[in-house]
Amino acid sequence: MTLAPQGRYVLAVAALALAQAGDDAQARKLSDDLARKFPQDTSLNFYWLPMARATIELHRHNPDAALAQLRTAQTYELGVPYPPLDPLLVVYLRGQSYLAAKQNKEAQAEFQKILDHPGIVLNFQVGALAHIGLGRALAAAGDSAKARTAYQDFFALWKDADPDIPILKQAKAEYTKLQ
DSSP: OOSOTTOHHHHHHHHHHHHHTTOHHHHHHHHHHHHHHOTTOHHIIIIIHHHHHHHHHHHTTOHHHHHHHHHTTGGGTTSOOSSOOSTTHHHHHHHHHHHHTTOHHHHHHHHHHHHTOHHHHTTOHHHHHHHHHHHHHHHHTTOHHHHHHHHHHHHHHTTTSOTTOHHHHHHHHHHHHHO
């Protein structure tokens, strides 16, 4: 943000990063400023800012509001965003929102959508994390066998990862509970 204080996409990605880091107030302020300054920017207003706002709503334990924010991005979700960072992140956030709303079938569909589009996801982390999301949705729906398979797919992708990565440790703990 210091290097490109007027770069709208830098600031949009920063708003999302701030939201993901839990600085909801700063993320909201930055999102609102960008929306006010650039009301005609489609990528900004229909992709990046809805994700930042949805993340804030998830922190507030309001998955229905998160889903409402993400609805505006559905038209663009299978495209590669500008800047080309984390394609299908909007789909992943929708899956997370459905999980939080205990709508497990809908969550499964969103995570599966990511897995069904490897040519869009490439090697971005959302592709690997979708396996965990799918596993969680399947486990919540009571399908332990398929949930174990989803977790095993994630572990296969991350077999060489640092064992102390928090998401890997968490996934292993969740997987153990499925046994």
